[in-house]
Amino acid sequence: MSALDVLKNKAFELDRHDELAHLRERFYMPHGKVYLDGNSLGLLPRGMTEGLARLMNNEWGDDLISSWNKHAWIDMPEHLGERLAPLLGAAPGQVLCSDSTSVNIFKLLATALALRPDRRIILIESNDFPTDRYMAEGLAQLLGSQRCEVREVPGDRLIHSMSSEVAVVLLSEVNYRTGRRHDKRLINASAHQAGVLTCWDVAHAAGAMPVDFDATGVDFAVGCGYKFLNGGPGAPAFLYVAKRHQNQVSQPLAGWLGHQTPFEFEASYRAASGVLRYQTGTPSVLAMRALDIALDCFDGVSLIQLREKSLTLSAFFIDALKMHPAFKTVRLITPEQDTHRGSQVAVCHPAGYAIAQDLIERGIVVDFRAPDIIRFGFAPMYNTFSDVLAALNALAESLSKETYLAPRFQVRAKVT
Amino acid sequence: MSALDVLKNKAFELDRHDELAHLRERFYMPHGKVYLDGNSLGLLPRGMTEGLARLMNNEWGDDLISSWNKHAWIDMPEHLGERLAPLLGAAPGQVLCSDSTSVNIFKLLATALALRPDRRIILIESNDFPTDRYMAEGLAQLLGSQRCEVREVPGDRLIHSMSSEVAVVLLSEVNYRTGRRHDKRLINASAHQAGVLTCWDVAHAAGAMPVDFDATGVDFAVGCGYKFLNGGPGAPAFLYVAKRHQNQVSQPLAGWLGHQTPFEFEASYRAASGVLRYQTGTPSVLAMRALDIALDCFDGVSLIQLREKSLTLSAFFIDALKMHPAFKTVRLITPEQDTHRGSQVAVCHPAGYAIAQDLIERGIVVDFRAPDIIRFGFAPMYNTFSDVLAALNALAESLSKETYLAPRFQVRAKVT
Numbered sequence: 096m097s098a099l100d101v102l103k104n105k106a107f108e109l110d111r112h113d114e115l116a117h118l119r120e121r122f123y124m125p126h127g128k129v130y131l132d133g134n135s136l137g138l139l140p141r142g143m144t145e146g147l148a149r150l151m152n153n154e155w156g157d158d159l160i161s162s163w164n165k166h167a168w169i170d171m172p173e174h175l176g177e178r179l180a181p182l183l184g185a186a187p188g189q190v191l192c193s194d195s196t197s198v199n200i201f202k203l204l205a206t207a208l209a210l211r212p213d214r215r216i217i218l219i220e221s222n223d224f225p226t227d228r229y230m231a232e233g234l235a236q237l238l239g240s241q242r243c244e245v246r247e248v249p250g251d252r253l254i255h256s257m258s259s260e261v262a263v264v265l266l267s268e269v270n271y272r273t274g275r276r277h278d279k280r281l282i283n284a285s286a287h288q289a290g291v292l293t294c295w296d297v298a299h300a301a302g303a304m305p306v307d308f309d310a311t312g313v314d315f316a317v318g319c320g321y322k323f324l325n326g327g328p329g330a331p332a333f334l335y336v337a338k339r340h341q342n343q344v345s346q347p348l349a350g351w352l353g354h355q356t357p358f359e360f361e362a363s364y365r366a367a368s369g370v371l372r373y374q375t376g377t378p379s380v381l382a383m384r385a386l387d388i389a390l391d392c393f394d395g396v397s398l399i400q401l402r403e404k405s406l407t408l409s410a411f412f413i414d415a416l417k418m419h420p421a422f423k424t425v426r427l428i429t430p431e432q433d434t435h436r437g438s439q440v441a442v443c444h445p446a447g448y449a450i451a452q453d454l455i456e457r458g459i460v461v462d463f464r465a466p467d468i469i470r471f472g473f474a475p476m477y478n479t480f481s482d483v484l485a486a487l488n489a490l491a492e493s494l495s496k497e498t499y500l501a502p503r504f505q506v507r508a509k510v511t
Numbered sequence: 512m513s514a515l516d517v518l519k520n521k522a523f524e525l526d527r528h529d530e531l532a533h534l535r536e537r538f539y540m541p542h543g544k545v546y547l548d549g550n551s552l553g554l555l556p557r558g559m560t561e562g563l564a565r566l567m568n569n570e571w572g573d574d575l576i577s578s579w580n581k582h583a584w585i586d587m588p589e590h591l592g593e594r595l596a597p598l599l600g601a602a603p604g605q606v607l608c609s610d611s612t613s614v615n616i617f618k619l620l621a622t623a624l625a626l627r628p629d630r631r632i633i634l635i636e637s638n639d640f641p642t643d644r645y646m647a648e649g650l651a652q653l654l655g656s657q658r659c660e661v662r663e664v665p666g667d668r669l670i671h672s673m674s675s676e677v678a679v680v681l682l683s684e685v686n687y688r689t690g691r692r693h694d695k696r697l698i699n700a701s702a703h704q705a706g707v708l709t710c711w712d713v714a715h716a717a718g719a720m721p722v723d724f725d726a727t728g729v730d731f732a733v734g735c736g737y738k739f740l741n742g743g744p745g746a747p748a749f750l751y752v753a754k755r756h757q758n759q760v761s762q763p764l765a766g767w768l769g770h771q772t773p774f775e776f777e778a779s780y781r782a783a784s785g786v787l788r789y790q791t792g793t794p795s796v797l798a799m800r801a802l803d804i805a806l807d808c809f810d811g812v813s814l815i816q817l818r819e820k821s822l823t824l825s826a827f828f829i830d831a832l833k834m835h836p837a838f839k840t841v842r843l844i845t846p847e848q849d850t851h852r853g854s855q856v857a858v859c860h861p862a863g864y865a866i867a868q869d870l871i872e873r874g875i876v877v878d879f880r881a882p883d884i885i886r887f888g889f890a891p892m893y894n895t896f897s898d899v900l901a902a903l904n905a906l907a908e909s910l911s912k913e914t915y916l917a918p919r920f921q922v923r924a925k926v927t
Contacts, residue, residue, distance in 0.1 A: 147564075151555060195610075195794070196792055221778075225776050229767055357641075383745075385797055
């Protein structure tokens with residue numbers, strides 16, 4: 096039996112015993128594609144089109160302005176926060192759905208600085224997702240260098256860099272390129288020992304694994320709704336503020352929906368209680384409802400089971416990469432140890448861009464990150480072991496092409 | 512012929528000669544209602560449900576991540592800005608669709624302060640829409656009182672309050688309660704003479720009348736997509752930055768989509784050129800597309816004609832209020848002079864809340880603003896003179912009730 100036949104049998108067996116296999120039916124599958132980019136944009140959940148048509152026809156079209164009460168539009172940011180809370184390991188009253196991840200980072204970093212008035216450093220990790228850094232820098236520039244400065248260190252230096260100057264550390268749980276996963280409990284403990292607050296970006300973790308905000312001691316967190324949460328392109332983001340940090344300071348983007356009584360149109364701002372004060376302007380009801388419908392996909396789903404499947408999917412892929420000579424020219428940059436791995440696998444190859452394009456043409460939807468990284472995202476809600484097998488076969492064929500000309504890296508517009 | 516018969520004939524004649532009457536067919540009309548709240552939430556445009564279903568099924572569902580290029584999702588903020596520009600009297604390259612009005616106010620006020628480093632006052636108008644003030648105060652609080660302070664003056668004192676301390680004046684063109692319209696040209700000229708920048712909120716003007724940003728010398732502006740632009744509940748907002756103020760300073764909410772090359776994921780932030788640097792995080796594609804579809808309603812529509820119809824609608828209402836004894840107990844607070852009036856009429860009555868509720872029960876959808884204001888919004892795209900007549904009849908009947916008990920103002924959640 097050939098090596099590929101062994102893999103085929105293994106994939107078949109793994110799919111046959113997959114207790115979560117039925118979840119795939121909750122999504123609309125794209126025609127003729129194996130989709131391994133759910134870490135960029137989740138699939139379209141079934142029922143989405145019908146659900147939004149109902150919203151448009153019955154609520155917007157017929158009930159119009161009265162829908163803010165009648166259909167509880169006004170409560171959507173809070174309602175979605177409470178629906179997300181169990182997926183994030185958060186007790187009620189700490190999660191809010193609002194704005195974009197970027198805007199939410201700004202609110203939380205400003206909060207952290209206000210809670211640490213005698214500290215001026217925002218610590219960030221090198222090679223983390225750019226918008227996190229940009230937002231921190233934008234805040235620092237606005238406040239001036241006497242009040243705030245962004246300091247960057249490599250990931251393995253983070254816990255050694257928690258000093259009494261550091262107000263807050265901003266970092267991603269799962270790195271968007273390598274798929275490396277941080278130990279939140281360890282980093283939170285190190286931070287707290289030095290009086291440093293933590294702000295976690297769980298964009299590449301939420302919905303694919305437990306993130307245990309409360310249990311691991313997270314202070315603040317943000318995340319996005321359009322990756323493993325399947326809320327649609329540019330879905331609303333969320334933020335988390337631990338109970339112990341609520342109601343102490345104001346946040347700077349204090350728009351009218353964060354007022355205690357927005358509809359009394361008071362001249363003076365009185366911040367709403369708890370996490371609700373992190374609301375700013377009027378949110379898109381269409382976008383919020385889409386995320387609400389998408390969260391139905393998680394009904395009855397165990398995050399622990401999802402995480403197990405995710406790790407089995409990526410381990411199957413990694414094991415094959417390591418064992419088969421067909422893959423000897425790619426370099427794995429994702430940690431092999433389960434606890435250190437998110438829900439994606441990344442490999443490097445000098446012709447990475449051309450190979451990613453070739454895989455896409457073969458119907459395997461992956462993505463590319465400059466300069467040479469190919470990302471394979473494994474969404475445990477809908478990816479199968481046969482999907483992984485198809486990716487391996489396509490990658491082997493692609494790599495077997497005689498040679499890739501030195502690729503010109505014409506990076507295409509693509510949202511992670 | 513009774514007084515009401517005269518009005519009936521007049522409404523009939525005005526509708527018969529209304530050259531814009533056919534525009535009403537571009538919208539879905541709610542069952543059994545006369546909708547006079549388009550200044551809060553515009554009607555559902557026809558084709559919206561089908562258009563968004565196509566987006567969901569064909570673009571999100573089938574083409575998935577490739578849609579960012581294939582269906583130009585990534586260009587939506589710019590594309591919508593350019594579609595809005597002619598409706599705002601703006602030459603290309605100055606309007607961007609993004610975030611909420613509140614978030615955009617923050618970006619622009621910070622920009623104005625950066626352009627006037629030696630001035631610390633943000634001037635605002637008393638009784639303007641609360642979120643504008645709240646956002647200004649949030650920025651001032653973040654920057655500290657040495658750098659920034661919010662100063663409030665009544666509307667008629669604005670042009671006398673432009674001093675060398677004032678960096679920027681933030682004000683609404685049309686007041687959300689009274690419907691009073693400011694003379695932008697006059698205020699811009701007074702401001703500029705004192706070196707003051709202007710930031711206009713045209714939420715209650717855009718889509719109902721020409722706002723002539725370029726011609727009247729506006730420096731900055733924001734506005735919302737869900738009122739007279741009919742983009743749906745919580746539709747994306749827009750911002751305007753006059754060419755002469757572009758590329759000089761950064762804005763503080765500098766997220767990855769405002770980077771010159773966001774998809775190269777560079778460690779250092781290089782702001783995009785022009786108005787594009789005012790982008791922050793990933794926008795909701797659903798919400799953006801909804802606004803795009805809504806803007807089709809403006810195809811071939813003259814803003815001058817829209818404005819004429821709007822003024823004729825409100826003048827018909829005001830004239831009737833003044834002439835008929837049935838209305839003698841209400842007090843008109845909207846300016847009678849055409850140039851000073853937006854696209855709504857507001858009246859006061861001690862039992863305003865109860866009357867507004869009674870009108871709604873009679874099928875006339877208006878809204879109430881504490882303590883005693885009833886707002887009648889006239890959307891020239893779809894309201895008829897028969898709508899105005901129906902409102903007058905219902906108001907007369909409502910006022911003829913023997914007495915209103917002193918109303919308890921249980922202000923309902925309602926988004927203006």
